[in-house]
């Protein structure tokens with residue numbers, strides 16, 4: 001209702017009607033509520049406030065605090081988070097970090113890793129100051145974001161307040177709406193009617209066990225690792241729109257979803273349907289469409305010997321083309337790994353996702369010396385050099401806290417680089433320990449709700465301290481090195497178990513990933 005009929009753009013649709021991501025949070029009589037599961041009849045006679053309706057001064061202070069702390073990257077989740085935090089502040093009681101992290105349990109963010117969000121909340125609610133607030137040049141911030149993302153990204157108060165320019169927000173009001181149905185798309189005048197015609201049944205978190213779809217090759221290995229299907233979990237579902245004869249809107253309006261939308265099919269769909277109908281067309285994926293049809297990093301099985309030689313088997317979905325560039329990526333992480341491909345039944349695989357192949361190999365390379373010496377546990381520093389020259393050293397303490405040192409050439413914008421490092425730590429901890437979606441032996445994806453992906457919530461995210469070491473070199477990506485070094489440090493801290501995610505139960509041990517045929 002708020003988005004489609006009243007054209008309010010600050011409440012975002014990250015999962016509707018699952019009610020699980022918090023992106024659509026508004027106030028009902030001053031209390032934070034997720035709009036997508038609040039029936040209109042329940043708010044009859046009550047006041048509904050979107051972020052557009054906050055007092056100007058409040059909007060300004062929240063937007064500025066988020067920008068100063070680096071608490072917004074793509075800015076898709078932040079309007080909902082700000083509404084939740086602003087409601088917390090409206091109760092007139094002192095608000096501490098614990099209360100903020102509890103309030104954030106209703107939200108998910110893929111980009112920022114929470115800590116900067118807590119710092120922004122502290123600046124507004126607790127009278128604190130963001131630790132790295134400084135005069136910033138928006139062009140240098142965008143440059144740094146592009147190195148880390150990697151995609152064009154602007155930052156600033158207006159982005160945190162929801163003005164990132166997302167395709168779903170900029171589509172013409174008279175556009176037809178296209179949503180997936182069967183092997184094609186259905187078109188209708190509005191999103192609810194199109195979804196109604198598509199006959200969508202909402203996805204659920206399943207009880208289907210996790211599977212490691214690729215088996216470890218035979219060999220005299222000192223270290224092995226199997227990974228499973230992981231949802232990249234960018235918060236803004238794929239969307240595009242196009243006018244007849246025009247160029248389609250990018251699904252990457254303000255960030256690259258860490259490679260997840262680089263080859264989104266929706267721009268071509270919008271363009272084709274606009275040409276066929278002679279009307280503007282907006283093409284939209286729902287959350288479960290993203291899970292079923294969006295790319296996943298290839299699940300792998302690795303075996304490595306004491307000299308760093310071994311085999312990395314990469315699962316690729318049957319029907320996917322060759323994983324172009326994948327073997328080079330693996331070689332950059334650990335040159336002694338031969339790459340084999342195994343066709344597996346499952347959602348599409350892609351080398352576009354953050355450090356795919358390289359990060360797995362770099363993690364094994366980083367952990368190998370410790371495996372050889374029989375030293376595992378917390379407190380072990382892991383250093384990783386990124387593919388594009390950045391470098392990171394990460395140590396996870398006995399209390400779970402994370403110490404990061406990063407070298408990424410000329411810093412350009414400290415706030416942005418730090419924000420990406422915090423986000424990389426959060427993403428890596430999730431990847432190693434918690435994140436997975438169940439895919440059955442026939443390749444069908446079963447965990448279709450955004451909460452089932454295992455994204456680390458704010459309350460369970462440890463404290464992270466980032467030290468940036470400036471140098472005179474060209475600016476290079478630093479957060480991918482942080483991502484791989486954190487993953488290796490977390491794996492070591494957990495004792496190098498042979499299967500990720502290390503802290504999820506419910507595996508299909510009857511089918512430990514025999515791996516199928518190795519294909520050329």
Ligand code: FES
Nearest residue numbers: 014019020022036
């Ligand atoms: S869109 Fe409403 S909670 Fe996700």
Ligand code: FES
Nearest residue numbers: 073077109110111
């Ligand atoms: S800033 Fe939270 S999902 Fe991008």
